[in-house]
Amino acid sequence: MRKTLVCIVGPTAIGKTAVGIELAQGFGTVVLSADSRQFYREMNIGTAKPSQEELTVVPHYFIDSLSIADDYSAGDFERDALIVLEAMFAWHDVVILVGGSGLFVDAVCRGLDDLPGPMPGVRERLNELHKDQGLEYMQDMLQRIDPIYYSEVDIHNPQRVIRALEVYESTGKPFSHFRQQKRAQRDFDILKIGLEMDRQLLYERINSRVDAMMEAGLLEEVKTLLPYRHRPPLLTVGYAELFDYLDGTYTLERAVDKIKQNTRRYAKRQFTWFRKDTSTHWFNPDDVSNIIEWIDKRRL
Numbered sequence: 001m002r003k004t005l006v007c008i009v010g011p012t013a014i015g016k017t018a019v020g021i022e023l024a025q026g027f028g029t030v031v032l033s034a035d036s037r038q039f040y041r042e043m044n045i046g047t048a049k050p051s052q053e054e055l056t057v058v059p060h061y062f063i064d065s066l067s068i069a070d071d072y073s074a075g076d077f078e079r080d081a082l083i084v085l086e087a088m089f090a091w092h093d094v095v096i097l098v099g100g101s102g103l104f105v106d107a108v109c110r111g112l113d114d115l116p117g118p119m120p121g122v123r124e125r126l127n128e129l130h131k132d133q134g135l136e137y138m139q140d141m142l143q144r145i146d147p148i149y150y151s152e153v154d155i156h157n158p159q160r161v162i163r164a165l166e167v168y169e170s171t172g173k174p175f176s177h178f179r180q181q182k183r184a185q186r187d188f189d190i191l192k193i194g195l196e197m198d199r200q201l202l203y204e205r206i207n208s209r210v211d212a213m214m215e216a217g218l219l220e221e222v223k224t225l226l227p228y229r230h231r232p233p234l235l236t237v238g239y240a241e242l243f244d245y246l247d248g249t250y251t252l253e254r255a256v257d258k259i260k261q262n263t264r265r266y267a268k269r270q271f272t273w274f275r276k277d278t279s280t281h282w283f284n285p286d287d288v289s290n291i292i293e294w295i296d297k298r299r300l
Helices: 016-027 052-057 076-088 102-109 122-133 135-145 147-152 158-171 174-181 199-216 219-223 240-247 252-275 290-296
Strands: 004-009 032-035 092-097 189-195 282-285
Touching: 004 102, 004 290, 016 032, 016 052, 016 189, 016 290, 032 076, 032 240, 076 092, 076 102, 076 290, 102 252, 122 135, 122 252, 135 147, 135 158, 147 174, 147 252, 147 290, 158 174, 189 290, 199 219, 199 252, 219 240, 240 252
Parallel strands: 004 092, 004 189, 032 092, 189 282
Antiparallel strands: none
């Protein structure tokens, strides 16, 4: 029987971690995390990592594998994940990959497109523009030149927005153009499972999880990360808003409301990203028995 990578994808707070663990237990295998923020040891509460108990139940890879000071790209993850998969497939017929970071999931499943490097000076100019004009100005630029990628990307992540802009300014072609190239060949089968539920219920789960994170000490975690606040992983939802609070931009109540609002928007964009792949089969996160049955049928 061929080796199979089962990818569990979907929006934040929908329950991917729990489903991934149940599937790993069912198939007697391991989990690879494709959540790009869970790589970092210093980012715990705001990234909703698996608990120590969950990590004990099923071996996980790429959790706490980096320091916040480390540079790490989707290309790095593609390389490292393929090495781990080769080792894991020597022992397991099935491996579970779990994550909501679409670019990192794509890196493993289809390979990264051969994106051109920036022309000299372009990145520096865009970084200065971001510093002077703010993220919203950069978002508006991206929406005008590449509405396709704008509808999919996490527009609250300045690194992703600036990268798309520099590709356009260096080539004259939108970032989305380069994401339509031929996929890499893998020596294992890939089954993609998307998790979905009623949108209002998901939003309620998001709001409740943000409240739980605050009660668990997210603000204190953010304070410990102040020296690293300009590192790309921290320019993201849940951290950026609390840095703004510490700067006096928002009240704490307003910052928490912004986290909830931006997380809901991010979830909507995650749905957009994952739904463009028509090979993904969608389930409710409570349907684990049906998911296992579906996987078994596809592997016959």
